[in-house]
Amino acid sequence: xxxxxxxxxxxxxxxxxxxxxxxxxxxxxxxxxxxxxxxxxxxxxxxxxxxxxxxxxxxxxxxxxxxxxxxxxxxxxxxxxxxxxxxxxxxxxxxxxxxxxxxxxxxxxxxxxxxxxxxxxxxxxxxxxxxxxxxxxxxxxxxxxxxxxxxxxxxxxxxxxxxxxxxxxxxxxxxxxxxxxxxxxxxxxxxxxxxxxxxxxxxxxxxxxxxxxxxxxxxxxxxxxxxxxxxxxxxxxxxxxxxxxxxxxxxxxxxxxxxxxxxxxxxxxxxxxxxxxxxxxxxxxxxxxxxxxxxxxxxxxxxxxxxxxxxxxxxxxxxxxxxxxxxxxxxxxxxxxxxxxxxxxxx
Numbered sequence: 001x002x003x004x005x006x007x008x009x010x011x012x013x014x015x016x017x018x019x020x021x022x023x024x025x026x027x028x029x030x031x032x033x034x035x036x037x038x039x040x041x042x043x044x045x046x047x048x049x050x051x052x053x054x055x056x057x058x059x060x061x062x063x064x065x066x067x068x069x070x071x072x073x074x075x076x077x078x079x080x081x082x083x084x085x086x087x088x089x090x091x092x093x094x095x096x097x098x099x100x101x102x103x104x105x106x107x108x109x110x111x112x113x114x115x116x117x118x119x120x121x122x123x124x125x126x127x128x129x130x131x132x133x134x135x136x137x138x139x140x141x142x143x144x145x146x147x148x149x150x151x152x153x154x155x156x157x158x159x160x161x162x163x164x165x166x167x168x169x170x171x172x173x174x175x176x177x178x179x180x181x182x183x184x185x186x187x188x189x190x191x192x193x194x195x196x197x198x199x200x201x202x203x204x205x206x207x208x209x210x211x212x213x214x215x216x217x218x219x220x221x222x223x224x225x226x227x228x229x230x231x232x233x234x235x236x237x238x239x240x241x242x243x244x245x246x247x248x249x250x251x252x253x254x255x256x257x258x259x260x261x262x263x264x265x266x267x268x269x270x271x272x273x274x275x276x277x278x279x280x281x282x283x284x285x286x287x288x289x290x291x292x293x294x295x296x297x298x299x300x301x302x303x304x305x306x307x308x309x310x311x312x313x314x315x316x317x318x319x320x321x322x323x324x325x326x327x328x329x330x331x332x333x334x335x336x337x338x339x340x341x342x343x344x345x346x347x
Contacts, residue, residue, distance in 0.1 A: 038186050127156050267283050
């Protein structure tokens with residue numbers, strides 16, 4: 001460590017953000033999950049963790065707000081080859097179901113069962129890895145992958161931090177019950193969190209694409225769910241309400257321990273246009289960062305996070321991205337760095 005120069009160009013064999021830390025040395029460990037079996041529109045998010053890793057080497061480590069927070073140690077685990085195989089096999093089965101468009105047959109039902117079984121295996125993997133790292137007194141961040149990956153890491157954190165709340169950035173409510181028959185769909189993650197964990201409070205920001213079924217779920221849990229719809233946030237800003245004041249009201253809903261679940265499509269699509277289900281509207285990059293900053297400045301602690309749905313598009317090699325595709329990874333890496341920084345700062 002003594003020979004590490006944070007101002008030098010990242011070496012080829014360095015870790016995330018060009019850092020030299022092993023997972024044993026790091027205070028914060030990132031868990032890459034190359035999974036997108038249930039993605040129902042665009043694709044490529046399983047390549048997100050690797051694309052972010054490569055883009056992260058271009059980030060200047062010094063942060064004017066947070067200083068040299070990286071000195072606490074940040075490391076990313078290697079991607080599991082078993083997970084990569086599960087993703088490929090589950091994705092092929094999922095396409096059979098998706099292309100059937102609601103029709104049923106023995107073949108389709110078998111494919112659906114196969115996807116659900118693989119999803120359970122992925123959840124078990126994430127849960128066990130998270131529990132292990134938490135038991136070692138690490139802070140854990142997940143890098144996906146589609147948003148369904150968030151369920152198991154949230155489950156593990158709720159068990160360790162029973163009074164925690166979740167701050168959820170997203171274009172979508174993610175409260176559909178087994179969307180397209182997939183029990184752990186990317187569109188069902190927060191439904192599963194509410195139904196299958198003891199989470200006390202979910203605060204959603206930027207939501208602008210949802211169905212009546214999802215609105216009914218929100219209304220079913222008035223004490224557990226607080227949703228800030230994107231159209232309402234936009235109207236408030238148009239009427240002259242400062243974003244800082246809006247953020248104060250959002251943060252007031254959170255408990256002292258906060259887990260952040262960040263779907264990149266919560267941002268305006270100009271930041272990550274290749275994300276799987278982009279929706280017009282959304283937060284500015286700096287608006288999202290200000291809200292995260294205010295969580296910490298309010299005296300609350302960020303105890304974990306996930307960043308999902310960053311996609312370089314349908315590319316074959318993330319080592320050779322074109323300029324447009326690299327932009328998504330660049331934005332994702334910079335958002336990830338800030339999530340790491342504010343998490344470590346809040347300690």
